[in-house]
Amino acid sequence: MAITVASLSFKTLAQSAPIFPKGELATTKTHVGDVWLREVSGPDSTFAFSIAQAVFAPGARLDWHSHPGGQVLMFTDGEGYYQERGKPRQTIHKGELVKCQPGVEHWHGATPTSSVTYLATSPSQKGKTIWFKRVTDEEYGTKK
Amino acid sequence: MAITVASLSFKTLAQSAPIFPKGELATTKTHVGDVWLREVSGPDSTFAFSIAQAVFAPGARLDWHSHPGGQVLMFTDGEGYYQERGKPRQTIHKGELVKCQPGVEHWHGATPTSSVTYLATSPSQKGKTIWFKRVTDEEYGTKK
Numbered sequence: 266m267a268i269t270v271a272s273l274s275f276k277t278l279a280q281s282a283p284i285f286p287k288g289e290l291a292t293t294k295t296h297v298g299d300v301w302l303r304e305v306s307g308p309d310s311t312f313a314f315s316i317a318q319a320v321f322a323p324g325a326r327l328d329w330h331s332h333p334g335g336q337v338l339m340f341t342d343g344e345g346y347y348q349e350r351g352k353p354r355q356t357i358h359k360g361e362l363v364k365c366q367p368g369v370e371h372w373h374g375a376t377p378t379s380s381v382t383y384l385a386t387s388p389s390q391k392g393k394t395i396w397f398k399r400v401t402d403e404e405y406g407t408k409k
Numbered sequence: 410m411a412i413t414v415a416s417l418s419f420k421t422l423a424q425s426a427p428i429f430p431k432g433e434l435a436t437t438k439t440h441v442g443d444v445w446l447r448e449v450s451g452p453d454s455t456f457a458f459s460i461a462q463a464v465f466a467p468g469a470r471l472d473w474h475s476h477p478g479g480q481v482l483m484f485t486d487g488e489g490y491y492q493e494r495g496k497p498r499q500t501i502h503k504g505e506l507v508k509c510q511p512g513v514e515h516w517h518g519a520t521p522t523s524s525v526t527y528l529a530t531s532p533s534q535k536g537k538t539i540w541f542k543r544v545t546d547e548e549y550g551t552k553k
Binding site for chain 1: 428430450478479506511
């Protein structure tokens with residue numbers, strides 16, 4: 266159940282172009298704000314994991330959700346938030362990595378004032394993401 | 410046996426800091442030039458793959474090798490070379506991805522004039538990298 270945040274020594278707020286093209290503006294109903302998703306590498310018979318890039322505009326965040334197979338997030342640009350149910354919201358920076366453990370309800374997104382980009386590596390064949398409630402403004406920290 | 414190069418539309422020669430700290434200067438005998446390796450995420454019982462960042466100084470390259478389980482390379486900065494045995498050497502840029510198929514002999518590294526950084530995702534529990542001959546100056550393109 267532990268959250269692992271690696272590489273805490275390397276921090277920058279510099280914003281730069283994402284490594285891969287931004288991709289499509291997400292039209293799903295499971296987030297607020299502007300989120301661009303791009304599948305970088307799909308799972309196949311040799312590589313049983315997918316890699317996707319997500320870019321969040323300031324203020325954008327996913328709803329609470331969980332992954333049956335877990336997910337490894339590598340933050341490649343900007344500054345974002347990550348929170349697991351029952352734990353404090355954490356600020357995550359470029360050069361940090363979060364392992365979302367299987368079945369642990371959590372959310373992530375940009376901060377109110379910074380965009381954020383991450384690469385998400387997800388084991389395949391473990392089932393789809395399970396979506397829960399919207400992140401409230403209180404949880405996001407923009408309303409006390 | 411096919412090489413897959415994705416995201417060919419996004420190219421830049423701008424050099425910037427690697428996403429993760431550079432890590433240790435490699436002391437192995439299976440490369441020439443300066444190579445910095447950093448394990449970003451080790452395999453565990455939940456995530457059956459490792460993620461490592463490699464930074465190559467201009468002119469640095471690995472020896473010919475193969476991976477029993479294959480390897481996905483995401484180029485995050487600079488410009489490098491990738492070559493499979495019996496095929497032409499290819500120039501790879503930031504924002505491109507290469508799937509090294511299991512058992513296919515290949516090498517990769519920086520170009521003579523640019524550093525290169527990639528994130529390598531490797532399925533675990535398939536065995537260690539198998540090393541072959543050094544890349545010659547003729548193969549590297551610095552001697553005709």
